[in-house]
Amino acid sequence: MNDLLSQFSGMPVYVNEMAVNRQQYKFPRSKKKRIRNKWAKNDKNFKLTPAYFIVAKSLLQWGSLSNEKCVVIHPALMVRMKSEMKRQMDLHNQKWG
Numbered sequence: 001m002n003d004l005l006s007q008f009s010g011m012p013v014y015v016n017e018m019a020v021n022r023q024q025y026k027f028p029r030s031k032k033k034r035i036r037n038k039w040a041k042n043d044k045n046f047k048l049t050p051a052y053f054i055v056a057k058s059l060l061q062w063g064s065l066s067n068e069k070c071v072v073i074h075p076a077l078m079v080r081m082k083s084e085m086k087r088q089m090d091l092h093n094q095k096w097g
Contacts (some may be wrong), residue, residue, distance in 0.1 A: 012070045015061065020048040021075040050074035 028035045036095040039045050052073040057066055073081070 011054070011068075012057070013078075014070060014072050015075050015078050016072050017075055017079075019051050019053060020074045022046050022048055050076040052077055061062040 024045055026039070028039050030031050030036070036041070047089065051070060053070055054071055057068045057070045060070065
């Protein structure tokens with residue numbers, strides 16, 4: 001099972017806790033650009049959600065010139081993905097014996 005997640009569709013998988021989406025969820029009542037910019041600089045107005053990204057391997061490894069793609073995934077998503085794969089495998093084994 002671990003081998004299935006080390007290669008995802010032929011791409012290597014790297015687990016990194018910095019793979020998150022940052023989305024602003026609090027906004028000022030004022031519509032003025034100056035106030036909106038001030039709120040956009042404050043980290044308290046943002047939520048961080050676990051995410052995954054498909055990037056070129058050359059962005060992760062310094063000196064690598066290959067155009068090979070890889071997957072960078074947050075550990076929470078990796079745990080969820082492993083449990084989902086295990087559930088799917090159990091359903092498959094129940095159906096086909």
